[in-house]
Amino acid sequence: xNKIKQALGVLxxxxxxxxTYFCVFxxxxxxxxxxxQDDLVFGIIILFILTPLIVLGLGTFGYxxxxxxxxxxxx
Amino acid sequence: xxxxxxxGIWKVISASSMGTMIEWYDFxxxxxxxxxxxxxxxxxxxxxxxxxxxxxxxxxxFVVRPFGALFFGRLGDIIGRKYxxxxxxxxxxxxxxxxxxxxxxxxxxxxxxxLVLILRLLQGLAxxxxxxxxATYVAEHAPVGQKGYWTxxxxxxxxxxxxxxxxxxxxxKSVLSSxxxxxxxxxxxFWVSIVMVGISYLIRKNMDExxxxxxxxxxxxxxxxxxxxxxxxxxxxxxxxxxxFGATMGQGVVWYTGQFYAMSFMKTVMNIDSSQVDSLxxxxxxxxxxxxxxxxxxxxxxxxxxxxxxxxxxxxxFYRPIYKMMYNTxxxxxxxxxxxxxxxxxxxxxxxxxxxxxSKTYTDGTxxxxxxxxFANKKKSQSSxxxxxxxxxxxxxxxxxxxxxxxxxxxxGPIAAFLVEMFPTKIRxxxxxxxxxxxxxxFGGLLPAISTYFVTHAKAAGKSDFYLDGLWYPIIIASIxxxxxxxxxxxxxxxxxx
Numbered sequence: 310x311n312k313i314k315q316a317l318g319v320l321x322x323x324x325x326x327x328x329t330y331f332c333v334f335x336x337x338x339x340x341x342x343x344x345x346q347d348d349l350v351f352g353i354i355i356l357f358i359l360t361p362l363i364v365l366g367l368g369t370f371g372y373x374x375x376x377x378x379x380x381x382x383x384x
Numbered sequence: 385x386x387x388x389x390x391x392g393i394w395k396v397i398s399a400s401s402m403g404t405m406i407e408w409y410d411f412x413x414x415x416x417x418x419x420x421x422x423x424x425x426x427x428x429x430x431x432x433x434x435x436x437x438x439x440x441x442x443x444x445x446f447v448v449r450p451f452g453a454l455f456f457g458r459l460g461d462i463i464g465r466k467y468x469x470x471x472x473x474x475x476x477x478x479x480x481x482x483x484x485x486x487x488x489x490x491x492x493x494x495x496x497x498x499l500v501l502i503l504r505l506l507q508g509l510a511x512x513x514x515x516x517x518x519a520t521y522v523a524e525h526a527p528v529g530q531k532g533y534w535t536x537x538x539x540x541x542x543x544x545x546x547x548x549x550x551x552x553x554x555x556x557k558s559v560l561s562s563x564x565x566x567x568x569x570x571x572x573x574f575w576v577s578i579v580m581v582g583i584s585y586l587i588r589k590n591m592d593e594x595x596x597x598x599x600x601x602x603x604x605x606x607x608x609x610x611x612x613x614x615x616x617x618x619x620x621x622x623x624x625x626x627x628x629f630g631a632t633m634g635q636g637v638v639w640y641t642g643q644f645y646a647m648s649f650m651k652t653v654m655n656i657d658s659s660q661v662d663s664l665x666x667x668x669x670x671x672x673x674x675x676x677x678x679x680x681x682x683x684x685x686x687x688x689x690x691x692x693x694x695x696x697x698x699x700x701x702f703y704r705p706i707y708k709m710m711y712n713t714x715x716x717x718x719x720x721x722x723x724x725x726x727x728x729x730x731x732x733x734x735x736x737x738x739x740x741x742x743s744k745t746y747t748d749g750t751x752x753x754x755x756x757x758x759f760a761n762k763k764k765s766q767s768s769x770x771x772x773x774x775x776x777x778x779x780x781x782x783x784x785x786x787x788x789x790x791x792x793x794x795x796x797g798p799i800a801a802f803l804v805e806m807f808p809t810k811i812r813x814x815x816x817x818x819x820x821x822x823x824x825x826x827f828g829g830l831l832p833a834i835s836t837y838f839v840t841h842a843k844a845a846g847k848s849d850f851y852l853d854g855l856w857y858p859i860i861i862a863s864i865x866x867x868x869x870x871x872x873x874x875x876x877x878x879x880x881x882x
Contacts, residue, residue: 321868362822378618
């Protein structure tokens, strides 16, 4: 089980990077550059709240998993 | 660490649950009355006011709640649970009451939307601090092996708060004419809050501090810097992240889908009459609420993890079939029209706008009214459809929403116990509040906006079932959370600190 936890950690890091690309280039920037007021607020939240949360949060979680922080023997 | 009698814990539950329920009530009436509020404070033809309106909706729901969790969580870990969640109660109640007192935009201009925004932000801050305090307070009173059951009472409060907000609004509408409600009656649900808050404050005031926290305080083992110990300490941080990505993130999207997305879907996609939606949602919530207690109790017997994960798995598997069935109940393409009953009327208003109404009745009792307004001076038109469903379809929808509420109760019923058991007394309030409000406020709260994005893209691409594409967001988030929860979360919770 520990091996699976560590291997999946790589997936979470990749997912964090992929989600960041999606949040910035597909969601955030287009919304931020749109003329709509609602889109502007939505873009700000995506870029400055959700994206850092995913990059730092899921990325750190993945890193911790890779280095075995969540392995059973360490609890 | 059982230390409170059954009679004593009922007092704790009553005091905590009532206050938390009122806070949810306060938070929801703003959303439920958003349409009338926008006409009073945020005129749509004024872009700055419209911008403030969006901020009031988004900022309070998403951004401010985690800050409230940090601010009040820190206070709760330093000065105590009781005084902190009394402060959040007063802050929330006072803000809600004052929103109901603000003169309209017509009377005081820009000050009106600005005051509403400030009070709405204070509401978000208070909500961010309340939940963690109430859950921690109850868990620290609860006997060993029964924390899931007792904290599940706190878990009912969000749904009960939503239910009561719908009922108070429906009751106010029923005793007032629509003109009176639109003129001043919409303020009544805000004013009602201050009475409930007053009663709840008096009850909470006479409660004792949590015995676990009081003991820690006496022994001098409380934290002096809960923020640093919660998030600067690697050992604790990894559990904060696990709580977020392995539990609250999925719980947040399941919770929002089962209640708010379902409501919005019925009103805006299926075009069902708003009052009919409120009523059937109210019934589904009423039927589903006891299951928070059932699953909280069950989590004491079989563990928190598998109940929460099963709720997420069922949501992932059944959301699309459920919403497909919901959509089909009002799809008039599958109904037989009574041709003789169809009426059409044209009305020309004083400003030369022309309103064309077409009313259709179907053999199963469904009625369909389409109104098209041609604006004379703007050279454009606007259409709206309102469908009144028959009693059979109403019960079908109640059942389908009830199923979604069941998923909510599975993921949400045991989660308070799951979170409080994860962290030590001295930083519990701070550590559990943040992942909860990030999961709910950010991942859950963004659901309407992101789902709308998916639906719009699917519609533009010409997909026939475009209305189901909004579900990809909760399905993807819940799937990631399900895998993380299944692999990394321990069902026996070896890190139980209570």
